[in-house]
Amino acid sequence: MDWMESTNMAVKTLTSNKLRTGLTMLGMIIGNASVIAMIGIGQGAQRLASEQFESLGPNVLFVTPGSQGARQRTTFLPRNLVWDDAKAIANEVPSVSGVAPQRQSQIAMTYGGKNRTTLVMGTTPSYLTVRDFDVAKGRFINDVDLERNTRVAILGADVATQFFEDKDPIGERIRIRNTSFEVVGVLQAKGSFLGSNQDDVVYVPLTTTATLLTGRTSPFGLDLTFISISAIDEANIPAAEFQITNLLRRRHKITNEDDFTVQSQKDILRIVGTITGGLTALLAAIAAVSLLVGGIGIMNIMLVSVSERTQEIGLRKAIGASEQDILTQFIIEAVMLSAAGGILGTGVGIAGILLVAAFSPLQAVVSPVAITLAVTVSGTIGLVFGVVPARQAARLDPIVALRSA
Amino acid sequence: MSTIVKLESITKVYGIGDIIVNALAGIELSVDAGEYCAIMGTSGSGKSTMMNIIGCLDRPTQGRYYLDGIEVDTLPDNDLARIRNQKLGFVFQQFHLLSQLTALENVMLPMIYAGVPPQERRDRAREALIRVGLEQRLENKPTQLSGGQQQRVAIARAIVNRPVLLLADEPTGALDSTTTDEILDIFGELNASGMTVVMVTHEAEVARRTRRVIWFKDGRVLEANMAPQDVGLVAAG
Ligand SMILES: Nc1ncnc2c1ncn2[C@@H]1O[C@H](COP(=O)(O)OP(=O)(O)OP(=O)(O)O)[C@@H](O)[C@H]1O
Ligand SMILES: [Mg+2]
Secondary structure, rough: OHHHHHHHHHHHHHHHHHHHHHHHHHHHHHHHHHHHHHHHHHHOOOOOOOHHHHHHOOOEEEEEEOOOHHOOOOOOOOOOOOOHHOOOOOOOOOEEEEEEEEEEEEEEEEEOOOOEEEEEEOOOOHHHHHHHHEEEEEOOOOOOHHHHHHEEEOOOHHHHHHHEEEOOOOEEEEEEEOOOEEEEEOOOOEEEEEOOOOEEEEEEHHHHHHHHHOOOOOOOEEEEEEEEEEEHHHHHHHHHHHHHHHHHHHOOOOOOOOOOOEEHHHHHHHHHHHHHHHHHHHHHHHHHHHHHHHHHHHHHHHHHHHOOOOOHHHHHHHOOOOOHHHHHHHHHHHHHHHHHHHHHHHHHHHHHHHHHHHOOOOOOOHHHHHHHHHHHHHHHHHHHHHHHHHHHHHOHHHHHHHHOO | OOOOEEEEEEEEEEEEEEEEEEEEEEEEEEOOOOEEEEEEEOOOOOOHHHHHHHHHOOOOOOEEEEOOEOOOOOOOOOHHHHHHHHHHHEOOOOOOOOOOHHHHHHHHHHHHHHHHOOHHHHHHHHHHHHHHOHHHHHHOOHOOOOOHHHHHHHHHHHHHOOOOEEEEEOOOOOOOHHHHHEEEHHHHHHHHHHOOOEOOOOOOHHHHOOOEEEEEEOOEEEEEEEEEEHHHOOOOO
């Protein structure tokens, strides 16, 4: 008997008991749908994270105080990064095109009757180009502001709408920790970054934060939360990383372990990639388990089916089916069940991905690799888990099988 | 006239734990082409056991079995499957039709295993069903057929591969007397057209319509050549 005939026979059996066929496929459908959806969502998260880091600005590097090792030893108090470090980087590192020292903290502020606590960021004029922001209205911090500790504030897009709605904020005064600041500019909206809203920020001159708001300087100078730096171009990122590290080591008189960390956007992307890649793998593993469970479900139902169809098997043998014929028939049934479940599950998975994409910023990806993998794997699972019941069927003694009433 | 079935010193021993059952205790029997035999005997005397061996569904413990001139007791399973498909036709008491298939499809089944091309399969199945008087019921499923009609489908299925021997184990055991008569008419016609038929039955009326009765007792052939009209006399035993 050839494969066509066996397939016809399997189709006939499977369509003659649609409810059972459907229920048997359910495990496979769920398994495949979760594989497709999980991998899609994982890859979507990966893409989202990458896009967000790319939105930080072109060729950006970050210097943060403390090193990986130092942070773990609490007795070690890292020397703070200070403004002079930032100035030195700007003046002495040739592969750098802009340096934006940043000092930030959450501070309460009021306008009219409204209160809110918002991230106040002290920085310098270069922040705009380094971090790729644009001014929507008015102006940003300038050198005069830095020199004179002026009390001016530039609002992130969301702060502006929260406080002023449709009113023009320029020239208005807001109180930040009981000090009055004049609003001189509003930035263009940039969206959120890894869940934190980049438009819910108030910018003030770096010098003003130190003197008026946080009031704290280290013995080494005006201390910073971190420094954002842009390299001249992508090719210069490794050079910039190297030169900045050397410069800071010299300035901080480091003999063994660094008390600062230099990371490029690429470094961070790589870390994020590892994390989200691991996440995707984890999701895929969970989904793969459900595929396996689906396969075991098929084996279960097939075993029940073999004992229910004992008489049919006996009859087929009596009229001339060989063991091989019976084996083929049952294996084809199992493979068709699981492959059909795989295809249906893929459809459900894609629908899930489209749904997630429609209702969240996560642009989940329909991955052709995942689909091919899921359908092949489920077909194989059907084959593997179909073998046991099929062998049991093929080995039935026709006399015993025919006698069972 | 050629010999279709030749059994030489056939024994069949079943062991259930410590108990040993000699289901067949040395059977000598031959059936020639064109014969119409009934096998009778008390319950447990070994009739079905012998039918299973003749039908190549089972192997004897000892002895030789020649079917249509071929010694089959030594053949591997795959060859026995082919012999069942090509040379033998079975009719069972419980019909054993596949419920998800129509009458026509049930009759086509043995030809699928024989590798007959689809169109020829359909034609021959229809032909066989016409022969048993079921041309009106080709597309019906077994549940839509009466017991007698189901047994006709089973007979059509048994003869569709043109076997040399038609075996029937109590084919009328599940039927009423009118239907039994109709089914026996079909067996009679098949035999008249040259088919060798061996049938197990408990009913004297059924046996009387055959042309030779073989009487079984305790795994042995008690009478190998009884005249059908004599059956009523010993039937009580
Ligand atoms: N698979 C088996 N295992 C053990 N003993 C068996 C088996 N099959 C049959 N027997 C025994 O072999 C003997 C013959 O059984 P068989 O079925 O051939 O009788 P039978 O003549 O067909 O009886 P009946 O008229 O009731 O159908 C019986 O004693 C039965 O119990
Ligand atoms: Mg019997």
